[in-house]
Amino acid sequence: MLDFKVIELSDRPWINELLKLSDFRGCEYNFSNNMAWHRLYETKICRYKDFYISRSEKYGMRFTFPAGKGDYKDLFLTLRKEAEEHGVPLVISSVTNDKLALFEELFPDMYTVFCDESDSDYVYEAEKLQTLSGKKYHQKRNHLARFYENDWEYHDMTENDFDECIAFAAKSYNLNQAYDNESSVAEQFAINTFMNYFGELELKGGVITVNGKLEAFTIGDGINSDTFDIHIEKANQDIQGAYAAINNEFAKSAANGYVYINREEDLGLEGLRKSKHSYHPAFMLQKNVITFK
DSSP states (O other), X not given: OOXXXXXXXXXXXXXXXXXXXXOOOSTTSXXXXXXXXXXXXXXXXXXXXXXXXXXXXXXXXXXXXXXXXXXXXXXXXXXXXHHHHTTSOOEEEEEEGGGHHHHHHHSTXXXXXXXXXXXXXXEEEHHHHHHOOSGGGHHHHHHHHHHTTSOEEXXXXXXXXXXXXXXXXXXXXXXXXXXXXXXXHHHHHHHHHHHHTTTTTTOEEEEEEETTEEEEEEEEEESSSSEEEEEEEEEOTTSTTHHHHHHHHHHHHHOTTOSEEEOOOOTTOHHHHHHHHTTOOSEEEOEEEEEEO
């Protein structure tokens, strides 16, 4: 059997080395995300030859399509044996459309394919989120204009902001009484992880204050050679344009040099879906689930 373990900061060098080989754009191919969110799906990781393998154990065993390079047939036969030893079929998630041909070539008629649209990542042109130019962003510019009427300031996040950001996120969590929501609880753990290892993970962050008080913050870092990922974004919903402002200011500050910005999935939440579509993604990164028969 493969030797799976909980992800640790010390795993970062070898995991990033293998992630770089694949250069995938999906938000699950980012070490910071993997470390911060591992509790949500009880995720464990291992290395098999030159492949990085991540396995979720929360709702049945499921492997993320591995990053790295090598013999894919050997890899998936090994993972299939691993699954069978646990008495379950092999399930591979995060299989983007361009990878489906690989399974058809190696394992014809041996699997089924399922796609949940709520798992798709929203990927935007970085330049569009930075400039908000054109008719389709007219409403966003109006929101910003209302926000700019405030006495506001944006600055890049430093360790001096961490405690205030954590308190700001906790206030929202408590107001929503999210104690029994697993995703919300996991998000608080993720935020604390990002803050605790901000420097070691080489994260970038942004903060907006209004009248000297923190009213929005965000954190992200690069996924691959051309895509920046937004891990966390929080803002005071009672201040018109606060979300639009932190989005725009952080894109200008942190995503220079990147072609795309990945704002991750909508989790099937209608309000989140509407918000993400309102920024007009360049494309949706669709992800399929392969289940071996």
